[in-house]
Amino acid sequence: MLPAKLKKTLKRDIKQSGHPREKAVDVMYAVQSHYGYLSDEGLAEAAELLGMSELELEELATFYDYIYRRPVGKYVLHVCDGVVCWMCHEGWECVGEEESIVTYLCARLGVEVGETTPDGLFTVLPSACIGYCENAPAMLVNGKPYGPLTPASLDEVLEELRNQPPEEMVVDR
Amino acid sequence: MSEQVLLQNRRPDRPATLEEYRASGGYEALAKVLGKAKPRDLTKMVLDSGLKGRGGAGFPTGRKWSFLREDAPHPRYVIPNTDEMEPGTFKDRILVGADPHQIIEGTILAGYANQAQRAVIFIRPSYELEAEILEGEFAKLREANLLGTDILGSGFDFDITLHRSAGRYICGEASAQVKAIQGERPRPDKESHMTDSGLWGRPTIVNNVETLACLPHILRHGAEWFKGLALTPGGDGTKLFGVSGMVNKPDCYETPMGTPLREIIFEHAGGMKGGREFKACLTGGASTKLLPAQHLDVAMDFESLAKIGHRLGTGAIIVFDQGACLVSACLNLLTFFARESCGWCTPCREGLPYMRHLLLRIELGDADEGCVKRLREMAHYIDHSYCAFAPGAAAPVLGLLEYFEDEVLEHISQGCCPYKGV
Numbered sequence: 041m042l043p044a045k046l047k048k049t050l051k052r053d054i055k056q057s058g059h060p061r062e063k064a065v066d067v068m069y070a071v072q073s074h075y076g077y078l079s080d081e082g083l084a085e086a087a088e089l090l091g092m093s094e095l096e097l098e099e100l101a102t103f104y105d106y107i108y109r110r111p112v113g114k115y116v117l118h119v120c121d122g123v124v125c126w127m128c129h130e131g132w133e134c135v136g137e138e139e140s141i142v143t144y145l146c147a148r149l150g151v152e153v154g155e156t157t158p159d160g161l162f163t164v165l166p167s168a169c170i171g172y173c174e175n176a177p178a179m180l181v182n183g184k185p186y187g188p189l190t191p192a193s194l195d196e197v198l199e200e201l202r203n204q205p206p207e208e209m210v211v212d213r
Numbered sequence: 214m215s216e217q218v219l220l221q222n223r224r225p226d227r228p229a230t231l232e233e234y235r236a237s238g239g240y241e242a243l244a245k246v247l248g249k250a251k252p253r254d255l256t257k258m259v260l261d262s263g264l265k266g267r268g269g270a271g272f273p274t275g276r277k278w279s280f281l282r283e284d285a286p287h288p289r290y291v292i293p294n295t296d297e298m299e300p301g302t303f304k305d306r307i308l309v310g311a312d313p314h315q316i317i318e319g320t321i322l323a324g325y326a327n328q329a330q331r332a333v334i335f336i337r338p339s340y341e342l343e344a345e346i347l348e349g350e351f352a353k354l355r356e357a358n359l360l361g362t363d364i365l366g367s368g369f370d371f372d373i374t375l376h377r378s379a380g381r382y383i384c385g386e387a388s389a390q391v392k393a394i395q396g397e398r399p400r401p402d403k404e405s406h407m408t409d410s411g412l413w414g415r416p417t418i419v420n421n422v423e424t425l426a427c428l429p430h431i432l433r434h435g436a437e438w439f440k441g442l443a444l445t446p447g448g449d450g451t452k453l454f455g456v457s458g459m460v461n462k463p464d465c466y467e468t469p470m471g472t473p474l475r476e477i478i479f480e481h482a483g484g485m486k487g488g489r490e491f492k493a494c495l496t497g498g499a500s501t502k503l504l505p506a507q508h509l510d511v512a513m514d515f516e517s518l519a520k521i522g523h524r525l526g527t528g529a530i531i532v533f534d535q536g537a538c539l540v541s542a543c544l545n546l547l548t549f550f551a552r553e554s555c556g557w558c559t560p561c562r563e564g565l566p567y568m569r570h571l572l573l574r575i576e577l578g579d580a581d582e583g584c585v586k587r588l589r590e591m592a593h594y595i596d597h598s599y600c601a602f603a604p605g606a607a608a609p610v611l612g613l614l615e616y617f618e619d620e621v622l623e624h625i626s627q628g629c630c631p632y633k634g635v
């Protein structure tokens with residue numbers, strides 16, 4: 041269940057907006073932030089708050105890339121596989137000519153795209169261009185951009201995140 | 214460096230503050246016109262300036278506004294479009310991060326010209342930093358009486374809110390964007406006209422943020438000055454070009470509209486990375502045609518590119534070198550477009566994955582010339598889709614087949630990608 045305080049805030053925001061459905065994405069983000077992902081329970085609560093049917097909200101939730109209907113790790117990695125990041129692979133030769141930043145990252149973490157590492161730290165999600173083409177290859181970690189990445193700097197970022205103390209846990213919006 | 218208009222306040226590390234924007238003449242246009250000029254005068258000035266939409270289509274902004282009937286009902290809305298989800302496209306992020314008030318002032322001016330009451334800035338999730346920059350300024354502006362009720366004592370009430378998207382490419386399309394804000398599944402809607410029935414069924418103007426950022430300058434300095442900024446007669450103002458790929462200095466550059474493509478790539482963006490040889494580029498983002506070296510001297514404006522069968526689009530220039538396999542590049546692009554199709558109509562939903570499949574077969578060396586013929590047919594048939602998404606997706610492939618057919622056929626004759634292991 042969502043905490044009463046959060047529910048109250050969301051209800052107030054929805055009421056103030058004048059058009060409850062206009063807040064659909066904001067409410068999904070808030071509920072997702074509380075549960076770590078948009079759980080079935082969270083989706084039902086969000087739909088009730090918005091005065092929408094669960095099916096209507098599900099239609100949105102499953103359409104958007106940044107709404108997670110399945111549990112994700114502490115850090116969500118949106119690694120750009122757009123054409124610019126795809127071609128800018130200076131220094132990535134060490135990972136083999138067929139490889140890319142996405143496959144390198146997946147190999148490092150031992151997961152496929154869409155999966156979460158067993159320790160619950162990292163989830164790699166498929167991502168369209170993230171809009172940091174001048175810093176290609178680039179990725180977002182919980183919404184924060186990193187780039188231009190090299191194999192070494194990517195390893196460094198992962199190591200840094202692994203060593204974050206629990207109290208500094210970053211929650212995706 | 215040529216005159217910097219939109220990026221004049223750009224700093225390496227932070228956006229320009231309200232004070233800095235005002236020191237550069239910011240909000241003078243607002244003070245000059247609010248309550249003093251007739252809204253329709255603004256539309257006329259924008260029409261005279263020749264300003265064309267910077268979101269990709271290049272439709273004249275003044276004409277778009279003039280579709281709004283004088284007696285159209287209220288409330289009316291302005292939607293500054295900051296979705297920008299096409300590969301290679303990042304100029305709007307640079308613009309928001311450089312000078313957010315320029316966009317806000319432009320939005321209020323568009324609101325006044327169209328007698329709107331509210332703007333909803335639509336922004337994509339990977340631009341959260343920029344969303345926070347914009348949102349952070351709204352309160353300061355209300356305090357300075359530049360936003361909200363009775364702006365600068367003019368009697369004009371106008372407010373701006375931000376709509377955070379949850380991320381899908383189709384949301385950049387104006388009518389899909391309206392649906393997204395309304396909490397509906399975003400898909401293009403070609404039945405209704407935005408100026409009659411847009412957001413919540415009310416008259417709505419959707420403009421790209423770069424377009425809006427031009428407005429304060431046009432209203433301060435005049436339509437003729439704005440036209441004079443361009444290098445070519447049909448051009449208007451300056452243009453932001455986001456240059457990425459195999460160049461030494463990938464970045465966003467502001468140059469006069471009509472600047473030769475060669476100058477943008479080889480002077481502003483520092484030329485080809487590591488002295489490699491230029492092979493091709495996309496001139497206006499992922500949904501434009503691959504352009505070969507023979508057209509490098511084209512003037513970068515809407516008309517000049519149209520004359521040679523290309524599009525300026527958003528001005529996102531993606532540069533490929535001789536070592537790049539363009540079949541593979543198109544495969545990457547089609548993977549993006551097939552994934553991002555909203556699925557509303559069959560040509561797009563079914564056609565793009567099929568085109569992707571044909572490209573994959575060619576790339577893997579598992580194709581014959583019949584595949585190339587089918588790919589060509591599909592790239593043309595895709596025009597029968599409901600909106601411009603699918604024809605845009607087919608554009609790079611059309612360029613591939615028009616200029617680089619030899620490279621495609623080489624994949625077939627060799628039975629593999631000739632660029633692998635090079």
